[in-house]
Amino acid sequence: MTDAKIIDGNLFSARLRDTLAGHVRAMKDAHGVTPGLAVVLVGEDPASQVYVRTKHKRTVEAGMNSFEHALPADTPEDRVLALIAGLNADPAVHGILVQLPLPRHIDSQKVIEAIDPAKDVDGFHPINVGRLAAGLDAMVPCTPLGSLMLLKDRLGRLAGLDAVVVGRSNIVGKPMAQLLIKESCTVTVAHSQTRDLAAVVRRADIVVAAVGKPEMIRGDWLKPGCTVIDVGINRVTAADGSKKLVGDVAFAEALPVAGAITPVPGGVGPMTIACLLRNTLVACARQHGLPVPEV
16 A cells, blocks of 8 residues: 655645735735734743744735734733724734734633624634634635645545544634535534544545644544545654654554645644735735635
């Protein structure tokens, strides 16, 4: 049996960012409009800081305006809400992203709901969640959107395929299921309470792993030739004591079974930021009444 084809998220995301940069240049030239993304970071979580820096770099590379707002961890909730209100009213800002998690004294849901749904490039506002569930145009969460792009690039038409999403979070699992339903897949959402999870996964043509448990999904759980999208990013200790990143799928076991699989790192992760830029471009076009680029 030959090993699975590796789905290269780095390569796909680089192509997508190049396409987006072209659309940004065209928008500037034709309409004098530059998409703007505002990122709000509260606190000094090291992982969040690295992620925000990467977002800033990619935003600027795409020709967009980047607005960063770094606040101390003890910032009162009302100050965060006031900042969001100001960004909602700022015509130069077309997308707003609040980096999660927030400090415990701040109600994350209240903050998410304070963002103008038209500028909610994370796709977390209840209005966007509802529109996605209803099959309407909506801002779609970036990680599921990137995962869908990788699937369609690999498989083409998804209609009729049996898909299992392992994980039911609002950020990945639920919106991923909605996107796959829209593509006319037969979708099962599995989770920690699913009986005989291995048997459920084993029938899937598409497996999306987003459960947050290192290498939980074993190679013998997979249907031969299936396509695996591993959303998990887990830091574990290797046998030599070093730290390494692994996904929710046991990659070495899955490799000879699956038809295609995303690696960790280098799979879904790069797509998340690329899709954030895509959502910002779309939000900008809609806010200015311009044609929405096909991306």
